[in-house]
Amino acid sequence: MFCVRTGSALPWAAAEGHLKRLLSRRGLRSTVTSGSGSERRADSGGAQRAPARSQPPGRSGRADGDRITAASASNKISVDFDRSREAYKSKDSLELLRSLVVFKLCSYDFLVENNTEIMDLGKKILGQKHFDQLMKMTFYGQFVAGEDHVVIRPLIQKNQAFGVGSVLDYSVEEDISQKESKQKKMNSCSSAAGKESTGEHYKKKNYEAHKQFGDSQGELNSACPYFYVEEAKCDQHMETFIKCIKASGGSSMDGFSAIKVSALGRPQFLLRFSEVLVKWQRFFTFLASQQEKDGIEALEQRLELSQLQEFLTKLGAKGDFYGWFTGNKSDSTRYIDILDWNSLLDNKENTSDLLVVPNVKLGKLEPLLQKFTTEEEKQLKRILQRLLILAKHASENGVRLMVDAEHTYFQPAISKLTLETQRIYNREKPVVFNTYQCYLKEAYENVTMDVELSRREGWHFAAKLVRGAYMFQERARAKELRYEDPINPDYESTNRMYHKCLDYVLDEIALNKKANVMVASHNEDTIKHAVRRMNELGLLPTENKVFFGQLLGMCDQISFPLGQAGFPVYKYVPYGPVSEVMPYLSRRAQENRGFMKGAQKERELLWKELKRRLLSGELLYRPVY
Ligand SMILES: Cc1cc2nc3c(=O)[nH]c(=O)nc-3n(C[C@H](O)[C@H](O)[C@H](O)COP(=O)(O)OP(=O)(O)OC[C@H]3O[C@@H](n4cnc5c(N)ncnc54)[C@H](O)[C@@H]3O)c2cc1C
Numbered sequence: 001m002f003c004v005r006t007g008s009a010l011p012w013a014a015a016e017g018h019l020k021r022l023l024s025r026r027g028l029r030s031t032v033t034s035g036s037g038s039e040r041r042a043d044s045g046g047a048q049r050a051p052a053r054s055q056p057p058g059r060s061g062r063a064d065g066d067r068i069t070a071a072s073a074s075n076k077i078s079v080d081f082d083r084s085r086e087a088y089k090s091k092d093s094l095e096l097l098r099s100l101v102v103f104k105l106c107s108y109d110f111l112v113e114n115n116t117e118i119m120d121l122g123k124k125i126l127g128q129k130h131f132d133q134l135m136k137m138t139f140y141g142q143f144v145a146g147e148d149h150v151v152i153r154p155l156i157q158k159n160q161a162f163g164v165g166s167v168l169d170y171s172v173e174e175d176i177s178q179k180e181s182k183q184k185k186m187n188s189c190s191s192a193a194g195k196e197s198t199g200e201h202y203k204k205k206n207y208e209a210h211k212q213f214g215d216s217q218g219e220l221n222s223a224c225p226y227f228y229v230e231e232a233k234c235d236q237h238m239e240t241f242i243k244c245i246k247a248s249g250g251s252s253m254d255g256f257s258a259i260k261v262s263a264l265g266r267p268q269f270l271l272r273f274s275e276v277l278v279k280w281q282r283f284f285t286f287l288a289s290q291q292e293k294d295g296i297e298a299l300e301q302r303l304e305l306s307q308l309q310e311f312l313t314k315l316g317a318k319g320d321f322y323g324w325f326t327g328n329k330s331d332s333t334r335y336i337d338i339l340d341w342n343s344l345l346d347n348k349e350n351t352s353d354l355l356v357v358p359n360v361k362l363g364k365l366e367p368l369l370q371k372f373t374t375e376e377e378k379q380l381k382r383i384l385q386r387l388l389i390l391a392k393h394a395s396e397n398g399v400r401l402m403v404d405a406e407h408t409y410f411q412p413a414i415s416k417l418t419l420e421t422q423r424i425y426n427r428e429k430p431v432v433f434n435t436y437q438c439y440l441k442e443a444y445e446n447v448t449m450d451v452e453l454s455r456r457e458g459w460h461f462a463a464k465l466v467r468g469a470y471m472f473q474e475r476a477r478a479k480e481l482r483y484e485d486p487i488n489p490d491y492e493s494t495n496r497m498y499h500k501c502l503d504y505v506l507d508e509i510a511l512n513k514k515a516n517v518m519v520a521s522h523n524e525d526t527i528k529h530a531v532r533r534m535n536e537l538g539l540l541p542t543e544n545k546v547f548f549g550q551l552l553g554m555c556d557q558i559s560f561p562l563g564q565a566g567f568p569v570y571k572y573v574p575y576g577p578v579s580e581v582m583p584y585l586s587r588r589a590q591e592n593r594g595f596m597k598g599a600q601k602e603r604e605l606l607w608k609e610l611k612r613r614l615l616s617g618e619l620l621y622r623p624v625y
Contacts, residue, residue: 076535079565081524084609086564087557090162090623093613099553100606102142103599106589115586132578139585143553144171145575149247152575156251161625163563164571167256167402167549170244171574171584231382237263238386242393249397254544256433256570258402259390261414265383269376273413277345284341287311298445299452302335339453387417391425391432400462401425402518405435407470408486409477419450423459430462430516437468438498439487447501451508451515464518464549465502467494499529506530509545510537518570520549524601527558531567541567557605 081087088096105111111118123131135141145152149168156166241259248255262270288294288301290311305325325336325344372380387403394401403418405411418434425431436447447463454461468474471487478485488494498521508515519530527548533539534546548569550559562569574584613619 077531077541077565077567078535079527079531079561079567081527081557081561082605083561084557084605085612087560087605088609090158090164090560090625091556092622093610093619096606096610098138098142099556100603100610102138102553103603103606105138107599112589115589119582119586128579135578135582139589140578140581143551143574143585144578144581145552145573147577148575149243149251152247152573153251156573158623158625159571160252162560162623163566164559164569165252165255165563166248166573167258167570168244168248168251169258169572169574170240171576171581234264234266234382234386238389241390245390245393245397245399245401248399253398254400254568255398256400256402257394258404258572260404260406261383261387261417262406262410264386266379267410269379269383270410270413272376273380273416274409274411277412277416280345281338281342284338297448298338299448302337303341305334305336338449339456342449384417384420387421388424391421395425395431400431400433402433402464403435405437405464405466405468408440408474411437415446415450419453422454422462423457426454426460426462427458428460430460430514433462433464433516433518435464435466435520436501437466438501439468439471439494440497441486441488443497444500444504447504451505454514455508455512458514460514460516461505461508462516463505464520465498465505466520467498467523495523495526498523498526502526502530503533506533506537506539506546509539513543513545516545516547518547518549520572522550522555522558524558527562541565544568554599555602557602 091099119131122134126134132140145155152168159166241257241263244259245257248257284301284303285294285298287303287308291304291307293301293303308325325340391401393399401421403414403421406414415434418432422432422434434450436443440446447465450463451461468487474487475485478487488497502517502519505515505517509517519527521527530546530548534541539546546568548559548562548567550569550571552571552573559569559571574581576584613621
């Protein structure tokens with residue numbers, strides 16, 4: 001099922017990439033990019049400042065071009081995020097008032113922490129109909145586009161007219177009681193295969209199901225927004241995503257559609273698959289340390305094969321490891337790196353031979369990976385099939401598929417499955433986007449490894465970079481199960497990680513036009529950093545390689561100026577019936593309350609614009625498009 005690659009050492013093209021990267025790290029990059037940048041500008045026929053997105057007739061994406069400081073001599077664009085009038089041009093005054101009220105409410109910890117109970121009480125007092133109306137006037141109206149893909153069209157078109165595209169996100173989640181939820185989650189997380197564990201030395205506690213993980217209301221909760229009941233339910237979720245993809249294709253020329261892989265299969269399987277992948281990688285790290293190669297970047301670690309053979313033989317292993325590791329090629333491969341290593345797992349014919357690893361404590365060999373049961377094999381096949389079907393629909397509808405990142409204990413499997421889909425559908429153009437969470441200590445390693453793999457295999461790398469939404473649950477779970485916290489120690493280190501990953505991908509785009517990135521953040525410094533770096537590298541918004549993303553109802557002062565300056569910018573647009581979207585809203589409020597507390601600037605800009613309209617007699621302003 002997975003692609004098989006040869007175990008050859010770095011091919012020439014990759015070596016060249018490494019060389020360029022080394023040059024750039026030494027500050028020599030500008031020589032490389034300035035040449036190619038000017039060539040690109042010449043190729044684009046001088047249209048480099050045209051709007052990046054298609055606009056309705058009679059309107060330019062640079063409607064506010066006068067507000068954009070364009071340093072024409074150096075051909076650089078800078079965007080001003082302090083101009084309230086431009087930021088809220090697409091909103092009438094009632095919408096501004098609603099934003100102010102909602103943001104104020106979100107700044108009260110008590111309301112955010114008890115939002116579910118408060119909403120339940122509201123429903124009881126007002127009745128469903130009036131409660132729905134109240135929600136539509138407030139939270140739902142602020143963060144959700146509408147009930148279905150037809151109703152949301154005007155909003156999508158309005159945003160598009162003001163230079164902002166959409167990532168459609170059908171956000172319906174099952175709203176079930178705490179008890180039921182706990183039971184369902186534990187059921188979906190208990191293994192179908194035996195509990196017998198092998199390769200203990202390379203195992204991580206991160207990938208064990210835990211009773212508190214089944215608690216949907218506690219701090220360790222909300223792991224899977226979708227509750228696995230049976231395979232038919234996963235098919236239903238897939239159908240829903242297909243509708244979303246079609247709606248996205250129908251409402252704009254270059255839209256995105258977001259999906260969650262946990263909706264497409266059994267969470268336990270994702271957990272188990274993640275465990276296998278991580279064990280395999282840890283075994284590589286162990287072998288690298290035996291060859292005294294620890295302490296260097298994962299991608300630079302290369303195992304010398306004859307040493308490896310010697311080491312394994314000393315431990316009592318029998319057989320031609322050399323042949324196995326090189327894929328029985330008769331070439332002169334002497335080394336394998338982590339990417340070659342990972343690809344050995346793809347060759348399922350061979351994996352059973354290799355499930356034997358040294359147990360250092362006991363000084364003997366033991367099976368590293370327990371083989372998948374027939375049922376697990378089927379689960380793997382089905383989940384991948386669903387993902388491939390979604391990618392096919394996306395490709396046929398001219399839509400890009402955004403695979404959201406979830407909790408760390410599912411993420412290796414989600415990333416691996418996404419990668420398999422990218423290998424097939426990103427050959428010609430970037431159809432499938434993976435998501436990288438920069439609050440993870442291993443984020444840079446994940447990004448660089450996948451970029452390198454895409455380069456070697458010749459497909460379009462496509463990523464969404466986020467900071468990460470599940471920090472509190474991740475930390476609490478790590479503490480409870482006593483494993484190392486996977487999250488960076490503090491906010492500043494997450495910021496540094498984000499910018500390091502972003503810089504790496506931007507460099508890659510400048511060098512190799514096949515890479516793509518969505519800078520998904522509300523952080524103004526990060527957006528400014530991305531724009532500045534694009535300028536330095538000569539990356540033009542019109543190239544449609546660097547996208548920006550914010551959530552609907554948040555940070556319009558970032559999205560709209562970016563769009564009006566010609567940058568491809570998108571809002572994540574959740575939609576679904578009021579009652580079914582509430583858990584999503586509640587989770588958003590929880591996930592973003594740190595951010596919302598800091599929404600002081602947004603509130604100030606909203607006030608400023610409301611006051612301006614009042615004083616200039618424009619309170620009844622209606623956006624025209
Ligand atoms: C378009 C879009 C798509 C998204 N998709 C996903 C997705 O697929 N998966 C996902 O997980 N999230 C996703 N998110 C949410 C995202 O991960 C962040 O939670 C959210 O955007 C806030 O981060 P920020 O960069 O916008 O703002 P900031 O306010 O600058 O950053 C807040 C974030 O910093 C990190 N942080 C805060 N305090 C600390 C600390 N003490 N130590 C370490 N790190 C800390 C946390 O990640 C926190 O969410 C998405 C966000 C957007 C805008």
